[in-house]
Amino acid sequence: MGAPSSAILSEFFLQYIESNQIINILTKNKILGCFRYIGDILILYDHTSTDINNLLNELNQIHQNIIYTLEPENNRQINFLDVTISTANEELKFNIYRKPTYTDTIIPYSSCHPTQQKLAALRYFSNRPDSYPLEQEEKDKEKTIIQNIAHNNGFPSHIINKFINKPPPQITNTTPKTKNKNNKKLATLTYVGKETCHISKIFKNSNIRIAYKNRSNLQHLLNQKTDKKDIYEQSGVYQLTCSDCKKTYTRQTGSNFEKRFKEHLQA
Incomplete structure (x- = not known):
């Protein structure tokens, strides 16, 4: 790493x-x-x-x-990044390449994620064919693949058709955009549903930019310790209270608490 x-x-x-x-x-x-x-x-x-x-x-x-x-190259073609480059009649042809380990799993439509996050994969897939000099036949094949991916992940037909039938992006201005000098502060909200979107609208006209995060991820799940160590097997600061006068005794120990308590009883 x-x-x-x-x-x-x-x-x-x-x-x-x-x-x-x-x-x-x-x-x-x-x-x-x-x-x-x-x-x-x-x-x-x-x-x-x-x-x-x-x-x-x-x-x-x-x-x-x-x-x-x-x-x-194999059979006059080679894969480079996400493109397959082939030669035929002294011409180069391009196609979208997917590794053998590729799966069509994306964020399902039913998942509790912000809509923009769920649509991000479809937006990328639908824009990619227009980024390469693909022939129309290859673009049509790619559209079919995108339809199957979206369908297998539960996306409704009207959303699928919106991405499949949208016109290719038009490049109208190549001048770099100037950054907004009004630097907004970033705040994150844990996404729990549409209610989170309603809350984020409160900050729309403020100097705060809202980003969503989701706790249902591998990092959160794997960091949950199932085997919590018994507190009496740990060391640190402890406090004892006298049962007769109610006075307290506070100390720090490098041994585990169970061993230290036994030492007090034997004293």
């Missing part, structure tokens, strides 16, 4: 060796193109002028803790 800064420092280091060592290796081996996203790399090369195994060996000699592996 590492520290929160691990990912940033790792990226800095990779960019450093890319600009100082890897670029020279790629040039020497006549690589046509190299594209990296975090730990996945796509390389374009001409097999008549490049020995890909020799390239792999050179890359693995850069640093002992950075090991590269090779996955060549």
Whole structure:
């Protein structure tokens, strides 16, 4: 897992060796193109002028803790991130790629989550085909897959049709949006249903931005200790009260309380 800064420092280091060592290796081996996203790399090369195994060996000699592996194309296609890239008649074709372990499980419509959170997956799925140069046939296949995913998770037909039939997004302005100088404070509310939404509307015109959280998650469930340690097996500060004069005796012990109480009785 590492520290929160691990990912940033790792990226800095990779960019450093890319600009100082890897670029020279790629040039020497006549690589046509190299594209990296975090730990996945796509390389374009001409097999008549490049020995890909020799390239792999050179890359693995850069640093002992950075090991590269090779996955060549199969049947003139290769998977990179969430896209399958294939070649046919000297043309590139693209399709959405899903791993063999992929399941169609998303937040069910009946789940006690904010509506925007439940619709987030469908919104992403429906926008993704328009982000890649897919042919219309592949886009239609993707729509069918999205319909099945939504149906299997209990979404009503009118919501499914809304996402399936919506027009592709239009890019009207590429100018970066300026950040709102009025920095709002963030507050979180535990989502328990529509009542939480009604409460959040109270803060609509305030300087507070509301975000929802849900306690029914793995972290909350796994952190619940089922085997609570007996208090008498623990150590710490204790207090004894005299049954005759009602005076109290307060002390701290490194032994467990049961052992310390027995010592008092034997004294």
